[in-house]
Amino acid sequence: TGVKTAAGSEVNMAGYGFAAEISPFSASGKWNWMLKLGAASGDNPGTTDIDEGFAFNKNYDVAMLLFNHPVGKGDFLRSGLVRDTSTSASTQVDTDAISNVFYVSPSFSQQIKDRLSWGGSLTYAILNQNPFVGNDISKNLGMEFDANLTYKPYDRFTWVNQVGLLFPGAAFNGGTLGYDNKFAYGISSKAAISF
Secondary structure (H helix, E strand, O other), rough: OOOOEEEOOEEEEEEEEEEEEOOHHHEEEEEEEEEEEEOOOOOOOOOOOOOOOEOOOOOOOOOOOOOOOOOOOOOOOOOOOOOOOOOOOOOOOOOOOEOOEEEEEEEEEEEEEOEEEEEEEEEEEEEOOOOOOOOOOEEEEEEEEEOOOOOOOEEEEEEEEEEEEEEEEEHHOOOOOOOOOOEEEEEEEEEEOOO
């Protein structure tokens, strides 16, 4: 990589990641089902001469809160490759990415009317690497339920409303660090116009 540690040894990279989106069937023309699953390696914080971390593009969405917005008091996802982890996570919005995690996320959507649809997903995730040196923590990141309502009044205009409910796992306690591990929710509304 051309990067050296403070001790002068060369830093190597050995990260991996994979993602799959499986849509096996459609129950009818109005229903769609999908299964998203994937993994991204996490960097071992105890080593400085090898970077095992891998992060997906920030625009790849699986769960509304868990992989988009920095949650928890520590850098559990080890996503320093894509965001500034030296500042408080509470000062950042939509800067996180999928990293240091294995996830599975089944989802569905239903076309209610010609221009109106709704859907939902349930995401479960666990850590690949312990993100802290000398502190053994649980790997369970918990579950998130997301629901959305999409209105498309015109072919080139889409309005999406989302609700995300995060039920954090024991990993967010940080082991002996004793961080808060509380329920979190998010609401978003966004519109897209294409030309």
